[in-house]
Amino acid sequence: MNLYAYRLPGTTEIKSGSSERLHRGFCCGGFAVVPFDGSIDGIFTIPADTEGVGALAALQSPDSHEVCATDSDDSRTLYPFPAESTSPDEHGQMVRTIVESIKSGQLTKCVASRVITDGSAIDVQATFHALCRAYPDAFVFTFHTPETGTWIGASPETLLIKEGRSLRTMSLAGTRPSGTGGEWDEKNIGEQRIVTDYICDTLRQCGLDPEEQPTTTRRAGPVEHIVTEISATLPENGNAAALEAAMRLSPTPALAGFPKQSAIGMIERIEKHQRGYYGGFCGPIADNGDFRFYVNLRSARIKNARYCLFAGGGIVADSEPSDEWEETRRKSATLLEHLITK
Secondary structure (H helix, E strand, O other): OEEEEEEOOOOOOEEEEEEOOOEEOOOOOEEEEEOOOOOHHHOEEEEOOEEOOHHHHHHOOOOHHHHOHHHHOOOOOOOOOOOOOOOHHHHHHHHHHHHHHHHOOOOOEEEEEEEEEEOOOEOHHHHHHHHHHHOOOOEEEEEEEOOOEEEEEEEOOEEEEEEOOEEEEEEEEEEEEOOOOOOOOHHHHHHHHHHHHHHHHHHHHOOOOOEEOOOEEEEEOOEEEEEEEEEEEOOOOOHHHHHHHHHHHOOOOOOOEEOHHHHHHHHHHHOOOOOOOOOOEEEEEOOOOOEEEEEOOOEEEEEOOEEEEEEEEEEOOOOOHHHHHHHHHHHHHHHHOOOOEO
């Protein structure tokens, strides 16, 4: 069985669905999931054949181990479950390698992610509701398919929203403890500007005319980020153009780095784990082609009685390993503090 549930930012309604079918690629009327690497083989839409809270309950019903039993069958799961947590030494070496590459002129920025694994069995339904209460302005989601495994998260970042001919997105980058106050430092301002410029340039390449709103600060639990809202207008019959824009945008420099392909190449070389759907995106697609896609971050993957939490940080020329480790610790707390075990 393929299952999903989500709660949109700023709302209280939980929507969910399930289907025996799984559509490869995008289709209208369901919940789409796209991996970090953008592989066509990893893009799926769970059709909304059965809608209602039953799908969320199914993930936590007495026979939930049967529902998710295929998580233990690696022959169908496309990306392997990370074997162990990233150590401080491993993360520090990743940061130093990236900084050396930036100083040599190969990169401007690269995002290093780490994983936290644990042998606890997660109560998916209780955790989902806890995240909804803790983060009313986040996109709270969970989904399961035999091909993707089971995921849960509370994302603060919109990838792209399509409503009729209107497209909306955001540039979210830079991180500091919530309530810091005062002006942002140059490192974080520069990191966020890279993301903003990338998004606007990508939309222009799609033949669109992006418009930026004034930059603000947005809280996400224990951390806060710099945010710039960006909008554009689609041509008539713009469903295909909107999906193309979403695929071109992902992964943004906030999840990969810049230049994007060079950053992705670095990530593939230095990260021991595969990100899978972390850093990709997910969200509902309506019957008319409208969609709301959010970046898959502040998220964890669940496999039987284990979980793996993902956290990343943007590395630039003056990044220090200890500071970057602390940033990922604060980010991981967004989810870790609300994981409820059985």
